[in-house]
Amino acid sequence: MGAALPVKVADIAKACGVSPATVSLVLKGSPLVNAKTREKVEAEIKRSGYVYNRAAANLRKQVSTVVALIINDLANPFFAEFASGVDNYLAQRGFVTLLGHSGESVERQAQVLNSLVQHSPVGIILSPAEHTEAEDLTMLNRNLPVLVFNREVPGSWNFLGLDNQTGAEKACQHLLHLGHQQIVFVGGHADSPSCSQRRAGYARAMQLAGKKEYQRFFESAPTKRGGFECASQILEHLADQTPSGFVCYNDAVALGVCQALANKRIRVGWQASVVGFDDIQEAGDHFPPLTTMTTSPKALGERAAEMIFKIRPDTVLHEIVPVELMIRQSTGPK
Amino acid sequence: MGAALPVKVADIAKACGVSPATVSLVLKGSPLVNAKTREKVEAEIKRSGYVYNRAAANLRKQVSTVVALIINDLANPFFAEFASGVDNYLAQRGFVTLLGHSGESVERQAQVLNSLVQHSPVGIILSPAEHTEAEDLTMLNRNLPVLVFNREVPGSWNFLGLDNQTGAEKACQHLLHLGHQQIVFVGGHADSPSCSQRRAGYARAMQLAGKKEYQRFFESAPTKRGGFECASQILEHLADQTPSGFVCYNDAVALGVCQALANKRIRVGWQASVVGFDDIQEAGDHFPPLTTMTTSPKALGERAAEMIFKIRPDTVLHEIVPVELMIRQSTGPK
């Protein structure tokens, strides 16, 4: 039935006894073509199962309908939801997402970037791998719009990120208002910018509350397992003076902390309070639902995609999205 | 510094005093060009910051380096990990992932597919939205390789899926061997093929064990919250005759069930046993780590990508991947 070889504009032109130029005008919906001709051409387009070749058209038109998206860790729901937000927005505007996954490896990220720029994207949204340096991004030509997401990278990049410091400060204040005295900060790698920002927010809240001397920081992988192991150790070693408030690096860590507490028969939301960060889907689905700092990752993705089209060569965008306290049941009065 | 306009092969040719053909040969690494010439051209390529235009090259070469991937729900870790597996494999082979997200909407899926096919992908990996029918996929009737993943769609499609029935049967047998008497099946929508297959496996195991009369099916959203709510009700209504074994539709549901049990102070792995399905990342990170039916979603993604290149016009691939029992601590002897 359908032609074995892909149908081209020229084929349609021939079948209709018109020129390729006319067919192109029809495809474009131009008012220049005669109604009868248009009808004939459109019928043939449908009949032949013609598929528009956007690559060829874009080449000639000198435009692109592609946006590249590089994600550091898709298995992390925060980034997966972000990606879905990006794609949603782009699809609405008739663009398409070219996905790359770095798996937190700077080398792979470089390979992926090199491969993606060759597809002439309109712009690049990069959620960088850990420890990405300016020299890892040299393949990014200066007049290609690049938006760095979530983690700052040395150099002047268009950036979209969260207000980590204020967020963690609010999180800690929330626990302070509930009457908690011994509050610790759990999780994340101290050398990651987002972690140090969140730590700073916690520190500020503690200081303003006159609790500077109690500050405690614990390091862990930014995962559920990391949070679980870290909190388990805390509970063992600080057995005599167990903290009752846990400000966590992110939701994954917070969920791990909750499990460590549950494991020790400490009721989260009653005997201890836990605050997360990110508001991933699971935060709300968890039991008890997690109090956390929220900015929908999906909304962030949509915003990132929107920003790509606002980037201009002469200025640098730098948007810090406020995060809000979402009070659920993992926190309660002391 | 860098040219304002993108550098083309012709520019490099001019700068080196050679023809575009020679530059092309250099790019290709052809042994035809003289060593000195090659050196000169390569220096200019580096100096000018030339970026290869793959769209133009692919058009001329009549090839594609793109594979389209349409995912029904990226917020679900199972599919997000699958996507990362696809991209990993493709990147290794020098291909690139064009991502589309349907959000379980058949209409959006159609739009996304229409948009993606215009980018002439080598093939399409489709993890279909719920209730996708043959007529929703009419835009795919070229001889374009299509691989349907995870959910069967009416019609003859190349398919990669899990052995749901045998998997659930093994899961249930595991609980039977541990000595559990009252085993229920929790979660999923009965009208989804994968759910009915898993139910059938559970039913078979129960029947073979002579427990046909005890079979119990409970329906819920295939999410953590769904599992939690469903199990909470079970525990309430069957209070007198609480089941001790839970075969769950998937890991998300299983995690919800675990929480409902923990909530009732029933120790998972001791007083009750829970088996999941999928082995998502979190299954292993959970406490207690979840016994589940495993086929790494990432490995599945890699396999799917591999299969795309094996599809031939005259045959239909249909691969059902066995799932294996991964015993962790959410199950134990009665």
Next chain:
DNA sequence: ATCCTTTTTTAAATCGATTTAAATGCTAGG
């Protein structure tokens, strides 16, 4: 009919890279 508009249609150039077939330059043998 003729000339001038206005409407439709189209030939040909173009986007950037590749490839074929042919041309050029070189060396060695006669």
Next chain:
DNA sequence: CCTAGCATTTAAATCGATTTAAAAAAGGAT
């Protein structure tokens, strides 16, 4: 000094669609 044979280089066509500038057709007025 010529030429066969080899190593390099290149002019020109090509992929599929768009666009410009110009031609062809249709319609209207005189």
